[in-house]
Amino acid sequence: MRLQAAIDRVSLEDAVALAKQLDGKTDILEMGTSLVKDYGNLAIVKLREVLTHTTLLVDSKTIDEGAYEFNQAFRHGGDIVTVMGAASEDTLKACYEVAQKENKTMMIDLLEVADEKIEKIKNFPEAIYALHHSVDRKDQFNAASSVEDFRKKHPEIKRLAIAGGIDLEQANLLAEQGIIEVVIVGSKITKAEDPLKAVKEFMGAVHI
Amino acid sequence: MRLQAAIDRVSLEDAVALAKQLDGKTDILEMGTSLVKDYGNLAIVKLREVLTHTTLLVDSKTIDEGAYEFNQAFRHGGDIVTVMGAASEDTLKACYEVAQKENKTMMIDLLEVADEKIEKIKNFPEAIYALHHSVDRKDQFNAASSVEDFRKKHPEIKRLAIAGGIDLEQANLLAEQGIIEVVIVGSKITKAEDPLKAVKEFMGAVHI
Numbered sequence: 542m543r544l545q546a547a548i549d550r551v552s553l554e555d556a557v558a559l560a561k562q563l564d565g566k567t568d569i570l571e572m573g574t575s576l577v578k579d580y581g582n583l584a585i586v587k588l589r590e591v592l593t594h595t596t597l598l599v600d601s602k603t604i605d606e607g608a609y610e611f612n613q614a615f616r617h618g619g620d621i622v623t624v625m626g627a628a629s630e631d632t633l634k635a636c637y638e639v640a641q642k643e644n645k646t647m648m649i650d651l652l653e654v655a656d657e658k659i660e661k662i663k664n665f666p667e668a669i670y671a672l673h674h675s676v677d678r679k680d681q682f683n684a685a686s687s688v689e690d691f692r693k694k695h696p697e698i699k700r701l702a703i704a705g706g707i708d709l710e711q712a713n714l715l716a717e718q719g720i721i722e723v724v725i726v727g728s729k730i731t732k733a734e735d736p737l738k739a740v741k742e743f744m745g746a747v748h749i
Numbered sequence: 750m751r752l753q754a755a756i757d758r759v760s761l762e763d764a765v766a767l768a769k770q771l772d773g774k775t776d777i778l779e780m781g782t783s784l785v786k787d788y789g790n791l792a793i794v795k796l797r798e799v800l801t802h803t804t805l806l807v808d809s810k811t812i813d814e815g816a817y818e819f820n821q822a823f824r825h826g827g828d829i830v831t832v833m834g835a836a837s838e839d840t841l842k843a844c845y846e847v848a849q850k851e852n853k854t855m856m857i858d859l860l861e862v863a864d865e866k867i868e869k870i871k872n873f874p875e876a877i878y879a880l881h882h883s884v885d886r887k888d889q890f891n892a893a894s895s896v897e898d899f900r901k902k903h904p905e906i907k908r909l910a911i912a913g914g915i916d917l918e919q920a921n922l923l924a925e926q927g928i929i930e931v932v933i934v935g936s937k938i939t940k941a942e943d944p945l946k947a948v949k950e951f952m953g954a955v956h957i
Contacts, residue, residue, distance in 0.1 A: 550817060578809060578818055581789035601786060602812055604833060605860060605883050609758060610786055625812060627835035629861050632885040652813060653837050675813050677840040 542716055544747045545598060545702070546740055547727040549573030553580050557587050559731060565594035566740045567730075569621065569723065574600045582617040589618030596620045602650060604628045607635030611647070615639065621646040623671070626654035626662055637665045648702060656694060663698050669723060670698050674705030682706060685714040692720050712746040750924055752955045753806060753910070754948055755935040757781030761788050765795050767939060773802035774948045775938075777829065777931065782808045790825040797826030804828045810858060812836045815843030819855070823847065829854040831879070834862035834870055845873045856910065864902060871906050877931060878906050882913030890914060893922040900928050920954040 546567040548556050560570055576584045585599055599619035603610040614622040624636040626649045640647040652673040672691055674682040682705050704725035715721050724747055733739035754775040756764050768778055784792045793807055807827035811818040822830040832844040834857045848855040860881040882890040890913050910931035923929050934951055941947035
């Protein structure tokens with residue numbers, strides 16, 4: 542299992558400082574959508590500059606113009622870029638083609654995607670499919686049981702990630718379960734009083 | 750009917766030059782998603798500076814963190830901001846609350862949104878609902894008949910916009926039909942050899 546630490550809703554200066562701190566300490570650093578929307582490609586370039594031992598994921602949440610957005614994000618330094626599962630199948634195909642051609646990775650964000658749609662978009666074997674519970678949604682989310690349900694329903698999808706309020710306890714359960722490839726943690730690391738301590742704890746949980 | 754001219758996939762410098770040219774010549778200027786993703790809030794500020802007689806729409810395509818993204822886009826100078834109909838109902842509510850509070854407008858992008866979901870999100874009376882045919886999709890799109898179908902299915906939704914390869918002939922038909930409030934035109938204006946001539950033609954078609 543790999544840990545992805547997500548940086549969101551901070552200034553670019555603070556994001557770069559945090560990325561420097563977390564370089565080599567997390568497997569993947571996520572440049573959150575708020576940084577994409579606030580600063581654009583400049584933020585990708587600035588984060589890329591300070592990451593020497595950590596993979597950079599750009600949470601672009603592409604939903605149209607797939608080839609354009611993926612090309613831009615990879616060109617500026619992203620290793621993994623996200624597309625919404627809610628996008629059209631043609632958009633998903635366009636993103637996948639760019640990712641495969643560039644030898645990079647597409648992550649499909651399954652936020653608000655129904656099972657019937659997942660059935661239609663399960664044919665991207667090298668993509669990572671991210672189960673995602675919206676930060677805006679007010680209902681609860683049980684990570685490990687969501688993963689188990691998903692695996693039963695969609696056994697063909699091999700590469701899985703999960704996001705949405707994951708805490709240390711849930712990370713431990715996910716690691717024991719052994720299905721998920723990438724655990725995405727946001728504020729529990731990057732808004733922690735001591736992000737280095739928090740990332741160390743999550744890395745310990747994830748790499749058992 | 751109002752005309753919305755969309756700028757996409759150009760440098761910020763070219764976008765600003767084009768916005769200067771189109772100020773007062775189109776009802777709404779759209780800062781396309783490619784500019785959001787490439788330049789972030791800086792592009793909103795720069796376009797806002799040169800627009801004195803035209804409304805600025807930021808095609809943010811928000812799909813999560815609704816309050817944050819809408820607040821940022823309005824604060825930097827947007828008058829209308831877009832959210833995806835594919836977002837969770839809680840995200841849509843969060844965006845609408847911000848828009849209403851700021852006395853601004855939410856546009857809901859109905860890209861890839863099924864009728865059952867539309868039924869659940871039709872309760873935002875002051876929002877504009879945009880019928881949208883993905884640029885990545887390879888199938889055809891008949892604007893006027895799509896609008897007619899939509900009105901029959903969802904008569905409660907009063908404010909409608911339409912986007913997706915609209916040409917002058919389709920704009921004329923939509924104006925005759927008289928259902929749509931905003932016609933969104935991209936490359937047919939902003940990538941035209943003479944954008945000023947093109948915008949004048951579309952404004953003539955739209956304002957009959």
